[in-house]
Amino acid sequence: MTLAILIFVLALALIATERVDRTKVALLGAVLVLLTQTIDQHAAIEAVDWNTLGLLVGMMIVVRVTEPTGAYTWVAIRAGQLSRGRPFAVVVALAVTTAVLSAFLDNLTTVLLMVPITFLLADALDVDPIPLVIIEILVSNIGGTATLIGDPPNIMIAGATGLTFVQFIGNLAPVAVVTFAVATAGLYAIFRPRLRISDVARAKVMELNAADTIEDAGELKRTVPILVATILLFFAHQALHLEPATVALTGAAVMLLVTTQKVEDVLAGLEWPTLFFFLGLFVMVGALEETGAIDEVAQGIADVTAGNRTAELLGIAWVSAIGSGIVDNIPFTAAMIPVVEQLGGAEHDSYWWALALGACFGGNATLVAAAANVAAAGMAARAGRPIGFVEFLRVGLPVTAVSMLIATAYIALRYL
Numbered sequence: 001m002t003l004a005i006l007i008f009v010l011a012l013a014l015i016a017t018e019r020v021d022r023t024k025v026a027l028l029g030a031v032l033v034l035l036t037q038t039i040d041q042h043a044a045i046e047a048v049d050w051n052t053l054g055l056l057v058g059m060m061i062v063v064r065v066t067e068p069t070g071a072y073t074w075v076a077i078r079a080g081q082l083s084r085g086r087p088f089a090v091v092v093a094l095a096v097t098t099a100v101l102s103a104f105l106d107n108l109t110t111v112l113l114m115v116p117i118t119f120l121l122a123d124a125l126d127v128d129p130i131p132l133v134i135i136e137i138l139v140s141n142i143g144g145t146a147t148l149i150g151d152p153p154n155i156m157i158a159g160a161t162g163l164t165f166v167q168f169i170g171n172l173a174p175v176a177v178v179t180f181a182v183a184t185a186g187l188y189a190i191f192r193p194r195l196r197i198s199d200v201a202r203a204k205v206m207e208l209n210a211a212d213t214i215e216d217a218g219e220l221k222r223t224v225p226i227l228v229a230t231i232l233l234f235f236a237h238q239a240l241h242l243e244p245a246t247v248a249l250t251g252a253a254v255m256l257l258v259t260t261q262k263v264e265d266v267l268a269g270l271e272w273p274t275l276f277f278f279l280g281l282f283v284m285v286g287a288l289e290e291t292g293a294i295d296e297v298a299q300g301i302a303d304v305t306a307g308n309r310t311a312e313l314l315g316i317a318w319v320s321a322i323g324s325g326i327v328d329n330i331p332f333t334a335a336m337i338p339v340v341e342q343l344g345g346a347e348h349d350s351y352w353w354a355l356a357l358g359a360c361f362g363g364n365a366t367l368v369a370a371a372a373n374v375a376a377a378g379m380a381a382r383a384g385r386p387i388g389f390v391e392f393l394r395v396g397l398p399v400t401a402v403s404m405l406i407a408t409a410y411i412a413l414r415y416l
Contacts, residue, residue: 026280047286052159058248076117085202099143107144131191298342320358325365350415
């Protein structure tokens, strides 16, 4: 048990420092628990959540195939034009687009698509792009909270519990919408002095032709309907007795069948580091479960809360938010899932919603708290406009605090 905990804690510490790639750390941790026989190979294979990996692979393929059509670029530019270059409307348009795409694709993919377009629009509007990028990062994590596929912690929770796509929306979308509205209004107030747009710049952005961004109309007609059908199928997967991974992989398979792109090119464009990071992470968490470390943590929290349901629910939410902010919401969620199951998740779904809210909202606390944050910051740095850790913290921490206060009120009103 001591060895399993030591390896896991050291891995989390290395991930938090960002000095070593997190995929390397996760794979090394998995290898160490296997070499030291902290967990045997058979148990390690069983510890991997293949449903989660299948869902990620399927959605990655779907997005990767549709991306070259230019559909996402068209959506972003039209959002900017519908705002007519007015600062508040620009913020709302980009924020709504980002939040919606994050909910129905995933927040990491969304920021990868939105950030380059944001730099284009900011250049046309002659404003600082960093406030807009920071707003997109924050609302992507909030928007991703609303659905099963929007944020990795939700995907992991769904894989561990069998909770449905509709259940996620019914329980998390209401609080996500309220939080999004409050956060967007607050962020605009904070960044308003840096988002002044001249009349000349406003006219320039209105001259952009969104239709020119559609690079392959034929591919668009072949693939986008499949993307829409896949998203709709998520709503009915429980009634059809299909796992979310099956839905995603079905959409991916059909899309690969109709696309003119080479399968090799599509697969080469997937986020393989993310997939292998999950693989290593599942094995390390499996070692914690096998050695009884998870049971000890669950018992510790149970002792502190003395079986009080209110203390357990709010404790899960706030501990998850703080832990995710310090480390990263993906590994922290992986570690918390067995703990929540021990505390009461097997009997009460509300425990899982508390975990989801804490982990997803906690992903806004720091620049390293979520994969979407790190990806967006890297793109900004490559564009010559890096986002400082402290600069993000000054905004992310207050947004997380307000979000968690809203989540606390929501949990109290709905589940207690």
